[in-house]
Amino acid sequence: MIKVMIDPGHAPGNVNKGPTGYYEYEGVWKISAYLKEILQGKGVQADFTRTWEQDPELYVRGQKAKGYDLFISEHTNANDGKTRGVEVFYDYSKPQDKIFAEKLAGDVAAVMVNPSRGAKTRVYTENGKIYNYYGVMRGAAATDCKHILLIESGFHDNAVDEAFLKLDENLKKIAQAQAEVILEMLGVNDMTVQEAEKIVQERAGLDDNTMQYLRFYRYGEALLLKLAEALKQ
Ligand SMILES: [Zn+2]
Incomplete structure (x- = not known):
């Protein structure tokens, strides 16, 4: 914490x-x-x-x-x-x-x-x-x-x-x-995973299949949040 x-x-x-x-x-x-x-x-x-x-x-x-x-x-x-x-x-x-x-x-x-x-x-x-x-x-x-x-x-x-x-x-x-x-x-992120998915898909121009891969990946949620935070800048 x-x-x-x-x-x-x-x-x-x-x-x-x-x-x-x-x-x-x-x-x-x-x-x-x-x-x-x-x-x-x-x-x-x-x-x-x-x-x-x-x-x-x-x-x-x-x-x-x-x-x-x-x-x-x-x-x-x-x-x-x-x-x-x-x-x-x-x-x-x-x-x-x-x-x-x-x-x-x-x-x-x-x-x-x-x-x-x-x-x-x-x-x-x-x-x-x-x-x-x-x-x-x-x-x-x-x-x-x-x-x-x-x-x-x-x-x-x-x-x-x-x-x-x-x-x-x-x-x-x-x-x-x-x-x-x-x-x-302190890197406290209050973005939801849904918001992160939207940002990542839009900014990186990813198709739905790739988004599915990301969701299924074991650390997908953490990765999506990190990517969205970086892409948002
Ligand atoms: Zn003082």
Whole structure:
């Protein structure tokens, strides 16, 4: 079973907030909860690094990524009140994640109607070794977890982004956009075999006999799903 560990950034009492009443710990908790529900609906195991009251240290949160396919830390950003947009940090040692991090930033930015600030890495060097800058990512990178992300879904100190973040239905849209990229990243396929057959037959121009062979082949269903996914691109 595919497993995703979600880290709802911060905890009650944290002061990060917008100018008119949005609190980061509340907003990202809701995004995390929606994300968890959507992923579970797709047959993915999804868990949290903390309960509502708990506030584990950053490195400890990251360590909960052990045994998971993907770890994502949920945040909203703050800067000068004017900046807007979405950015996604990925583990510098996993450069293959850049494309998905870029897509994640872009798709969430599209939902928020703000600019995508793209995929980023942030590191520091100590005794000749490179480390991820964020403690939560450092903790996760010390485990066997395959994909490690930290997302900043908008700037809560910007009035326009904050207004968006204050509506639960918008937080749900953010979670939905995130879930779609995560599912794609993890290769979770919700295409049915019938849909796959249709795509394969149309795109590859196969006759009915060949389709029968494919169906009778022992691994035919898995093969059809894989072929359809590739042909769909
Ligand atoms: Zn944060």
